Amino acid sequence: xxxxxxxxxxxxxxxxxxxxxxxxxxxxxxxxxxxxxxxxxxxxxxxxxxxxxxxxxxxxxxxxxxxxxxxxxxxxxxxxxxxxxxxxxxxxxxxxxxxxxxxxxxxxxxxxxxxxxxxxxxxxxxxxxxxxxxxxxxxxxxxxxxxxxxxxxxxxxxxxxxxxxxxxxxxxxxxxxxxxxxxxxxxxxxxxxxxxxxxxxxxxxxxxxxxxxxxxxxxxxxxxxxxxxxxxxxxxxxxxxxxxxxxxxxxxxxxxxxxxxxxxxxxxxxxxxxxxxxxxxxxxxxxxxxxxxxxxxxxxxxxxxxxxxxxxxxxxxxxxxxxxxxxxxxxxxxxxxxxxxxxxxxxxxxxxxxxxxxxxxxxxxxxxxxxxxxxxxxxxxxxxxxxxxxxxxxxxx
Amino acid sequence: xxxxxxxxxxxxxxxxxxxxxxxxxxxxxxxxxxxxxxxxxxxxxxxxxxxxxxxxxxxxxxxxxxxxxxxxxxxxxxxxxxxxxxxxxxxxxxxxxxxxxxxxxxxxxxxxxxxxxxxxxxxxxxxxxxxxxxxxxxxxxxxxxxxxxxxxxxxxxxxxxxxxxxxxxxxxxxxxxxxxxxxxxxxxxxxxxxxxxxxxxxxxxxxxxxxxxxxxxxxxxxxxxxxxxxxxxxxxxxxxxxxxxxxxxxxxxxxxxxxxxxxxxxxxxxxxxxxxxxxxxxxxxxxxxxxxxxxxxxxxxxxxxxxxxxxxxxxxxxxxxxxxxxxxxxxxxxxxxxxxxxxxxxxxxxxxxxxxxxxxxxxxxxxxxxxxxxxxxxxxxxxxxxxxxxxxxxxxx
Numbered sequence: 087x088x089x090x091x092x093x094x095x096x097x098x099x100x101x102x103x104x105x106x107x108x109x110x111x112x113x114x115x116x117x118x119x120x121x122x123x124x125x126x127x128x129x130x131x132x133x134x135x136x137x138x139x140x141x142x143x144x145x146x147x148x149x150x151x152x153x154x155x156x157x158x159x160x161x162x163x164x165x166x167x168x169x170x171x172x173x174x175x176x177x178x179x180x181x182x183x184x185x186x187x188x189x190x191x192x193x194x195x196x197x198x199x200x201x202x203x204x205x206x207x208x209x210x211x212x213x214x215x216x217x218x219x220x221x222x223x224x225x226x227x228x229x230x231x232x233x234x235x236x237x238x239x240x241x242x243x244x245x246x247x248x249x250x251x252x253x254x255x256x257x258x259x260x261x262x263x264x265x266x267x268x269x270x271x272x273x274x275x276x277x278x279x280x281x282x283x284x285x286x287x288x289x290x291x292x293x294x295x296x297x298x299x300x301x302x303x304x305x306x307x308x309x310x311x312x313x314x315x316x317x318x319x320x321x322x323x324x325x326x327x328x329x330x331x332x333x334x335x336x337x338x339x340x341x342x343x344x345x346x347x348x349x350x351x352x353x354x355x356x357x358x359x360x361x362x363x364x365x366x367x368x369x370x371x372x373x374x375x376x377x378x379x380x381x382x383x384x385x386x387x388x389x390x391x392x393x394x395x396x397x398x399x400x401x402x403x404x405x406x407x408x409x410x411x412x413x414x415x416x417x418x419x420x421x422x423x424x425x426x427x428x429x430x431x432x433x434x435x436x437x438x439x440x441x442x443x444x445x446x447x448x449x450x451x452x453x454x455x456x457x458x459x460x461x462x463x464x465x466x467x468x469x470x471x472x473x474x475x476x477x478x479x480x481x482x483x
Numbered sequence: 484x485x486x487x488x489x490x491x492x493x494x495x496x497x498x499x500x501x502x503x504x505x506x507x508x509x510x511x512x513x514x515x516x517x518x519x520x521x522x523x524x525x526x527x528x529x530x531x532x533x534x535x536x537x538x539x540x541x542x543x544x545x546x547x548x549x550x551x552x553x554x555x556x557x558x559x560x561x562x563x564x565x566x567x568x569x570x571x572x573x574x575x576x577x578x579x580x581x582x583x584x585x586x587x588x589x590x591x592x593x594x595x596x597x598x599x600x601x602x603x604x605x606x607x608x609x610x611x612x613x614x615x616x617x618x619x620x621x622x623x624x625x626x627x628x629x630x631x632x633x634x635x636x637x638x639x640x641x642x643x644x645x646x647x648x649x650x651x652x653x654x655x656x657x658x659x660x661x662x663x664x665x666x667x668x669x670x671x672x673x674x675x676x677x678x679x680x681x682x683x684x685x686x687x688x689x690x691x692x693x694x695x696x697x698x699x700x701x702x703x704x705x706x707x708x709x710x711x712x713x714x715x716x717x718x719x720x721x722x723x724x725x726x727x728x729x730x731x732x733x734x735x736x737x738x739x740x741x742x743x744x745x746x747x748x749x750x751x752x753x754x755x756x757x758x759x760x761x762x763x764x765x766x767x768x769x770x771x772x773x774x775x776x777x778x779x780x781x782x783x784x785x786x787x788x789x790x791x792x793x794x795x796x797x798x799x800x801x802x803x804x805x806x807x808x809x810x811x812x813x814x815x816x817x818x819x820x821x822x823x824x825x826x827x828x829x830x831x832x833x834x835x836x837x838x839x840x841x842x843x844x845x846x847x848x849x850x851x852x853x854x855x856x857x858x859x860x861x862x863x864x865x866x867x868x869x870x871x872x873x874x875x876x877x878x879x880x
Contacts (some may be wrong), residue, residue, distance in 0.1 A: 100506040158807045334731075359756045360804030388806040388853045390797070400787070404798070407757030409785040410555045450551040457786045 087111070088469030090442065091120045097436050099452045102131055107442040110468035114438060118374055129446055132463050133455050134416065136435050137198020137443035138395035139425025142293075142326050142354040145185035145202040145221065145231070146214040149384050150393065151482060152178060159384065162298065164270065165207035167239055170386045173210050177386065181217025182195025187482045189221055189385065191393025192230040193388050194478040196445030196462040200229060201293070201379070201429055203236035203326075206254055208246040215254055228472050228480060232429060234293050236263035242273040248280055250473060255288040259346060264294035267306055274309050282313045285322075293324040293354070303330025304309055307342055314349045321350035326379075328353050330367075332362025339368075347372045352428040354422070356381040356403030366406050366420055367413065377425035378402050378417075395421045396447075399456050414453035442469040484508070485866030487839065488517045494833050496849045501526055504839040507865040511835060524868060526843055529860050532815065532851050533832050534840035535792035536822025539690075539723050539776025541749040542582035542599040542618065542628070543611040546781050547790065548879060549575060554783065558666075560694065561667065564636055567783045568606050574783065578614025584879045585780065586618055588790025590626040591875040593842030593859040597626060598690070598776070598826055600633035600660050603651055605643040608814070612651055623878060625767020625869050629826060631690050633660035640675060645677055652685040661691035664703050671706050679710045682719075690721040696759055700727025704739055709733030711746045716722040716749035717783075721825055723776075725750050726767075729759025744769045749825040752817075753778040754799030763803050763817055764810065774822035775799055793844075796853050811850035833865045839866040 087110025094101050097115065106114040120126045145331045147170070149155045155177065159169060181204075189200060215233060222231040235254035237247050241264070264281045267274035285292050298306050307330060314323050325346075331339055333355070346353065352375040353364055367384060369376045380398050383391030403417040426434040433441045446463040447455035461476025472479050493499050494512065517523045540774040544567070546552045552574065552842025556566060578601075584598060584796030601612045612630060619628040632651035634644050638661070652659060661678045664671035682689050696705050704727060711720050722743075728736055728750070743750065749772040752761055766773045777795050800814040823831040830838045843860040844852035860874025869876050 154851040156808050156848065156850070158809050161804075161806055357756075359754075359798070359801040384854065389808075389811060389850060390801055390806075392856060401756070401801070404787055406754040409556075409558055409787075411553050411786075412555050414786060451553065451784060453553070454551040457781065459789060 088442075090466065090469045091118055091124050091126045092466070093126060093128050094131050095134040095446065096131060097134050099455070100448070105134070106427065107469040110442055111433070112436070112438050112440050112442050127464065129464070132446040133449060133452065134436065134444050134446055135455070136422050136426070137445055137465070137467065138196045138421050139377060139429070140192050140197050140379050140395050141201045141377030141425035141428050142356060142381060143188070143200060143202050144204070144382045144385070145188050145200065145218050146181040146204045147179065147382045147385040147387070148184050149177070149179060149188045149189045149386070150184065150191065155384070155386060157389065162220040166387045167270070171205070171207055171239055173386065182220045183212045183483050185218050185221040186224065188393050189225055189229055189231060190478050190480055190482050192380075192395065193225070193465060193467070194473045194476055195394035195396060196447070196465050197229060197420045198443035198467055199232070199425065199429065199431060200260045201232045201234060201261070201425070203234040203293070205238040206235050206247065206250050207237070207239040208244055208250070211250060212254055212257070215259065224318065225480070227468055228478065229467065232261065233259045234261040234263040235259035237265060238453045240270045242271045242276040249286070251284055255284060255290055259290070261291050261293050262288070264292065266295060266298050267309070268302055269298050274306055278309050278313055282317050282319065282322060285319065286317055291322045291324065292319070293326055295326045297327055297329055300326050300333045302343055303328070304333070304338060312350055313346050314351070320330045323349070324352035324354055326354040327356065327358070328364050329362050331364035335438050343368065343372045343374065347374050350375070352377065354379055354428060356398065357405040358406050359401060363405055366402065366416065367408070370416060375423070375424065376420055377428035378421040396456065403456060411451060411453035414456045418452050443467050486521045487863065487866045488515055488523045489520050489863070490523065490525050491528050492531040492843065493829050494527060494531050496530045496847070496852070498516045502531070502868040507839055507840050508830070509833070509835050509837050522644035524861065526861070529843040530717065530849065531833065531843055532852070533819050533823070534842055534862070534864065535593045535818050536596045536826070537589050537594050537630040537752060537772060537775030537776050537792050538598045538671060538822035538825050539778060540585070540597060540599050541601070541613050541779040542585050542597065543578040543601045544576065544779045544782040545581050545585045546574070546576060546783070547581065547584045552781070552783060554786065563668070568602070568604055568636055569609045571781065578611045579617045580880050582615050583621065583732060585790050586622055586626055586628060587875050587877055587879050589777070589792065590622070590862060591862070591870045591873055592791035592793065593844070593862050594792050595626060595840035595864055596629070596822065596826065596828060598629045598631060598658070600631040600690070600692070600823070602635040603632050603644065603647050604634070604636040605641055605647070608647060609651055609654070612656065616649055622877070624865055624867065625875065626864065629658065631658040631660040632656035635660060637662065637667045639668045641672040645681070652681065652687055654710040656687070658688050658690050659685070661689065663692060663695050664706070665699055666695050671703055672814070675706050675710055679716065682716065683714055688719045688721065689716070690723055692723045694724055694726055696726045697730045700725070701730070701735060701739055708742050708746055711748070718847050720746070721751055722754065723751040724755070725761050726759050728761035739763050740766065740769045740771065747772070749774065751776055751825060752799060753795065754802040754803050756798060760802055763799065763813065764805070769815060772821065772824040773817050774825035793853065808848060808850035815849050815853050840864050842847070862866045
């Protein structure tokens with residue numbers, strides 16, 4: 087781990103100071119003399135924030151840096167899933183190379199941590215997870231990667247998947263994923279009973295994709311709540327997307343949010359502009375842990391997205407109809423501290439004793455930093471400068 | 484007007500060719516020898532598209548390039564209008580300087596034409612319009628600007644505004660604007676009767692802001708349709724935003740769109756992520772003219788936006804839930820040819836005899852060009868290179 091004296095930065099857009107870093111940890115804020123051996127960097131008065139967190143992405147899917155993937159297929163969820171599973175190898179989406187590109191892009195744009203769902207299915211077994219593990223090793227000290235064992239193709243409709251999930255958790259995947267127990271799996275009780283049993287067996291958290299909208303998604307949420315209670319998994323379950331919370335029924339959504347807060351369920355949002363999405367301000371009022379994520383970027387599912395959590399912050403902010411400086415500062419919170427809260431990261435933040443993982447931001451205020459489109463001036467991980475002006479110290483393969 | 488030999492470009496992502504430009508017009512596509520005097524540029528195989536068009540913006544409002552404008556005011560439409568009107572001078576939003584920044588940014592990012600609503604109210608009279616006229620003169624040959632005389636503060640609720648609109652049209656504003664006849668003016672018959680009478684008197688088109696949602700917006704649309712028929716103004720009215728067309732009532736929206744197509748009403752959309760917006764694909768099927776716009780960028784209303792029609796294309800595409808290459812190519816159409824159709828631009832397009840107004844785009848295909856985030860390699864206006872790599876040949880003041 088590294089020592090560093092970072093001069094003239096403004097923590098969360100506050101007063102300028104120096105930050106002293108010893109052995110990869112924040113040792114002090116103030117004014118410091120450099121000792122001879124210590125590297126010194128000049129922050130030039132930039133805002134400094136803790137590392138951004140992409141708490142919902144898919145490192146194994148992107149075509150970033152590959153030839154443009156033409157997609158004129160029908161936009162049906164099940165069709166997207168099956169096409170990708172059956173064609174990803176032939177298209178050349180190598181999980182290690184592509185996840186390197188994706189993760190390096192995120193680091194270059196200020197991220198320090200990633201939670202990535204990685205597909206596990208009977209076609210690929212654990213080979214995609216293994217590709218991301220290679221990337222995790224290769225990027226040690228640049229960006230941290232947590233892996234969700236993710237049954238993208240379904241659990242009940244894909245016999246053999248349960249055994250693969252079990253093996254993935256045995257081998258060290260940190261979190262268990264799930265997907266649309268009604269919409270994809272056609273058997274909500276079946277999938278959810280299995281997921282909770284596996285999670286309890288391995289002592290891992292759950293993070294379940296829930297694209298189901300309106301009453302259907304609300305029903306599935308209620309099934310999830312029942313199983314959290316039954317298994318004592320309060321504080322250990324996350325719901326990604328949670329489109330049902332964007333339904334146009336204020337009272338119903340309020341009841342769901344009350345339960346979410348009571349059971350300390352975390353919500354991950356991507357601010358999907360064409361979907362019904364949860365209100366991050368309403369969740370904040372209820373005290374719910376909320377993180378943000380890029381989701382898939384430029385993959386066989388769709389063309390959108392960049393490996394940049396500030397780009398995502400803009401999308402989340404605009405989709406939520408936020409305009410005020412106070413609200414925009416909260417968007418920044420969602421893509422940083424919010425993600426850390428969801429992932430239960432230790433020693434995260436801008437305080438003495440925390441890991442020296444942070445990014446400089448352009449702009450005068452936190453709100454300005456969210457809307458500004460300039461590259462991050464500098465990104466630091468464990469006290470080492472890992473990117474400057476949007477360019478990481480490691481090259482994309 | 485200028486001559487130019489532009490080598491090695493791909494019109495609309497087709498086969499590479501040279502484009503010969505004589506006197507500011509496209510004289511030929513093929514392979515040409517340069518004569519001695521003619522400037523030659525190498526397009527390096529980039530896609531070439533006609534100039535992008537911002538067909539709905541507000542050049543008089545932005546704080547671009549000024550100190551960050553902190554905004555923690557309540558998000559009420561009437562409040563935003565009144566705050567801006569009463570404070571814009573004190574904040575220092577000089578209409579000429581700020582519209583220069585805004586318009587130069589658009590040109591640098593590939594736009595050749597702007598339709599800008601400009602506030603006309605009893606506090607400022609025509610002074611804001613005059614600032615934009617200065618900008619239009621200063622940027623002649625860089626970007627074309629059309630002005631909508633826009634009663635931002637309302638017509639019926641702001642006595643004296645009608646006379647100012649009348650004067651603005653007399654002095655040469657090309658289009659007459661309007662705003663939420665119910666929501667802002669509280670008198671839909673009053674405002675619309677006056678607008679149509681003024682438009683007929685001056686022989687100008689109408690482009691009316693309609694933020695009204697659901698049944699209210701649909702009602703106002705019907706009032707507009709009645710007056711188009713009564714005044715023979717088929718093909719001469721545009722509705723900006725048209726949020727009512729995003730309401731969740733397929734049949735009702737279908738009937739409105741049928742009328743819109745029948746009366747050749749144009750629709751302008753900004754793809755506002757937090758609003759109900761018209762479906763550009765449904766409007767395309769109905770044969771409706773649809774353009775896109777950045778709307779206000781970083782102003783007292785809100786912090787979002789950039790002077791970049793490809794950034795706006797992304798927002799429109801994501802909000803419309805578009806993913807396929809065919810759909811994305813249509814998004815590009817909306818922010819180029821679509822805007823030209825709305826503004827009835829003459830000699831616009833990539834054909835012999837058309838004005839040599841175009842932009843190079845990065846990417847392999849039109850869809851790729853829409854999602855890519857690189858600066859435009861080169862922008863040409865009237866046969867002259869006016870921007871390279873996102874930087875215009877004129878500096879922002």
